[in-house]
Amino acid sequence: xxxxxxxxxxxxxxxxxxxxxxxxxxxxxxxxxxxxxxxxxxxxxxxxxxxxxxxxxxxxxxxxxxxxxxxxxxxxxxxxxxxxxxxxxxxxxxxxxxxxxxxxxxxxxxxxxxxxxxxxxxxxxxxxxxxxxxxxxxxxxxxxxxxxxxxxxxxxxxxxxxxxxxxxxxxxxxxxxxxxxxxxxxxxxxxxxxxxxxxxxxxxxxxxxxxxxxxxxxxxxxxxxxxxxxxxxxxxxxxxxxxxxxxxxxxxxxxxxxxxxxxxxxxxxxxxxxxxxxxxxxxxxxxxxxxxxxxxxxxxxxxxxxxxxxxxxxxxxxxxxxxxxxxxxxxxxxxxxxxxxxxxxxxxxxxxxxxxxxxxxxxxxxxxxxxxxxxxxxxxxxxxxxxxx
Numbered sequence: 001x002x003x004x005x006x007x008x009x010x011x012x013x014x015x016x017x018x019x020x021x022x023x024x025x026x027x028x029x030x031x032x033x034x035x036x037x038x039x040x041x042x043x044x045x046x047x048x049x050x051x052x053x054x055x056x057x058x059x060x061x062x063x064x065x066x067x068x069x070x071x072x073x074x075x076x077x078x079x080x081x082x083x084x085x086x087x088x089x090x091x092x093x094x095x096x097x098x099x100x101x102x103x104x105x106x107x108x109x110x111x112x113x114x115x116x117x118x119x120x121x122x123x124x125x126x127x128x129x130x131x132x133x134x135x136x137x138x139x140x141x142x143x144x145x146x147x148x149x150x151x152x153x154x155x156x157x158x159x160x161x162x163x164x165x166x167x168x169x170x171x172x173x174x175x176x177x178x179x180x181x182x183x184x185x186x187x188x189x190x191x192x193x194x195x196x197x198x199x200x201x202x203x204x205x206x207x208x209x210x211x212x213x214x215x216x217x218x219x220x221x222x223x224x225x226x227x228x229x230x231x232x233x234x235x236x237x238x239x240x241x242x243x244x245x246x247x248x249x250x251x252x253x254x255x256x257x258x259x260x261x262x263x264x265x266x267x268x269x270x271x272x273x274x275x276x277x278x279x280x281x282x283x284x285x286x287x288x289x290x291x292x293x294x295x296x297x298x299x300x301x302x303x304x305x306x307x308x309x310x311x312x313x314x315x316x317x318x319x320x321x322x323x324x325x326x327x328x329x330x331x332x333x334x335x336x337x338x339x340x341x342x343x344x345x346x347x348x349x350x351x352x353x354x355x356x357x358x359x360x361x362x363x364x365x366x367x368x369x370x371x372x373x374x375x376x377x378x379x380x381x382x383x384x385x386x387x388x389x
Contacts, residue, residue, distance in 0.1 A: 012182055014137055016076065016117040018144040019175055020110035023087070023168055024052055024224060025148030025249075029242035030161035031231045037161065040096040042232060043364050048096075048103045049228045050358030055104035057350035059111030064343020065196060067116045073185045079112025080179060084172035086110075091165035106168075115346045120186045122331065122342070138260040138324040146253030149227070153246025199340045203348075212330035213345060214385055215276065217352025218378050219319045219326070222283070223256075224353065225360035226312065229371045233308075237368065238300050248309070255313040259320020272325040273389040279322025280386040284379040286315025290372040297368070315375065322386070 027034070028049075035045040059079070067075035086106025093099040125133055152164045203209045234240045234248065259279065266275050289311035334341040356378065363370050 009182070010133070010136065012178070013117055013121060013133075014140045015175060015178065016113045016183075017137060018113075018141050019083075019171065020056070020107070020113045021141060021144040022148040022151075022171070023083075023106060023110055024049065025144075025146075025227045026152035026168065027148075027156075027161065027164045028227045028231050029149050029153035029235070029245045030156045030164055031228075032235055033156065033242070034099075034161050038094075038096050038099065042366075043361055044096045045099075046228045046361035046364055047358065048099055049224060050354050050361050051100050052103050052107040053224070053350050053354035053357055055107030056111045056114070057347050057354055059108035060115040060346030060350055061343045062108075063112040064115040064119065064346060065340055067112075067119060067343075068337075068340050071185050072116050072120050073179075073183050076112050076116045076179055076183060077176065079109045079116070080172060080176045082109030083112075084109070084169060084176065087165055087168040087172055091162055091169060093165075111346070111350070115342050118327070118346075119342045123335070124186045136260075136264070138256075138263070138320065138327075141260075143250075143253050143257055146249040149249040150246040153242040153244070157241060157243045196340055196344070199334075199337050200344050202334075203341060203344055206333075208389070209330060209345065211385055211389060212326045213349045214352065215280070215382055216323060216326045216330070217349040218356065218382050219283070219323050220349075220353045221356025222375050222378055223316065223319055224357050225371070225374065226316075228357060228360050229364060232364070232366065233368060233371070234305075236366075238305050251309065251313075253316070255316040256320035259317045259322075260324055262317075263321045263324050266321075267325075272329055273386075276322045276325050276389060277383070277386040279318045279320070279325075280379070280382040282318030282321060283315055284318070284376070284383050286311055286313070286318060287372065287376040287379040289314060291369075291376045294369045294372040311372075315379075318379075322382070 031045050032042070035042050038045070063075050063079050066078075083106055086102050086104075086109055089102030089105060090099060093102055121133065121137075151167065155164050155167055230249075231242075231245060234245050235242065240248065259282075263275055263279070266278075270278075290308070293307050293311055331341050331345060360371070360374060363374060
């Protein structure tokens with residue numbers, strides 16, 4: 001008799017998928033301060049975001065593949081432990097190189113929260129309900145990148161940037177204990193006989209998988225490139241304090257939350273593929289607004305700040321509409337090899353995120369124009385690709 005699959009609670013799903021995003025953005029209000037304290041450039045410190053996604057990409061592949069052989073629960077617990085060690089390394093870092101290495105380890109461990117959680121969700125929830133759950137989780141997750149800067153900004157302002165990384169050590173330990181006590185095993189049977197190369201070939205030849213991989217990578221690349229560049233724009237140009245920048249991020253993040261909620265409502269009447277195209281169009285509209293504002297030079301005033309915030313709101317609203325449906329549809333036909341397929345798929349789109357975020361750090365030169373033009377190119381690409389779904 002087939003064993004009934006246990007379903008983790010929605011709260012646990014959200015925590016496990018959300019903590020990597022909090023870890024990604026929590027120290028962004030500290031970026032200018034870290035560059036000064038470690039005597040390095042803004043480009044080098046922004047690279048710690050790109051290296052995070054590179055470590056994430058490698059980790060997604062390793063933990064996803066491992067979860068097929070040893071189980072979802074053990075893979076998750078070991079990954080969280082590695083994450084805690086990486087966070088401790090960030091706290092102790094005395095140079096940009098040390099911080100880069102520690103961020104890679106931190107991301108490698110954190111990636112288990114993404115790939116293994118998505119695998120557990122896909123194998124324990126079916127059909128239309130899975131679309132709805134992905135939308136609910138995405139709505140909650142849209143808030144987590146903003147929670148990071150809010151916490152990090154005030155912790156940095158009160159205790160310095162090292163306290164921000166110590167906060168992640170404590171958070172990681174708490175998540176490990178919660179998972180140890182509450183996380184069930186959802187894998188029905190071991191799948192160690194799956195050949196990774198054959199699954200990779202299936203995915204690479206699948207045009208829809210390639211399309212969804214690009215769209216997820218580009219959308220998240222825009223989101224996290226914003227979190228890389230925004231501190232230098234709002235803290236240095238608009239003269240915000242780190243704490244105020246963190247608070248400002250809450251308002252910006254509401255756009256992604258509204259986008260995910262809108263996506264869930266539209267699912268009752270509109271095919272998911274059309275919703276993805278609509279989200280890409282809205283993202284492009286926001287990028288156009290942002291580019292026009294930057295080219296005409298916003299003033300460092302309340303009106304200039306409000307204009308930039310409105311354009312960013314539209315941009316991230318579109319991303320919130322598109323991403324849940326991409327994640328839900330991407331591996332719909334790979335139920336027989338979900339762990340391995342999720343590992344390879346995640347490796348692919350996190351490499352795309354790493355390259356896009358790394359591109360932002362390479363282009364960073366203090367100009368207000370670079371980020372909007374970069375986003376416009378990416379958003380146009382999303383529209384052209386999603387139109388073919």
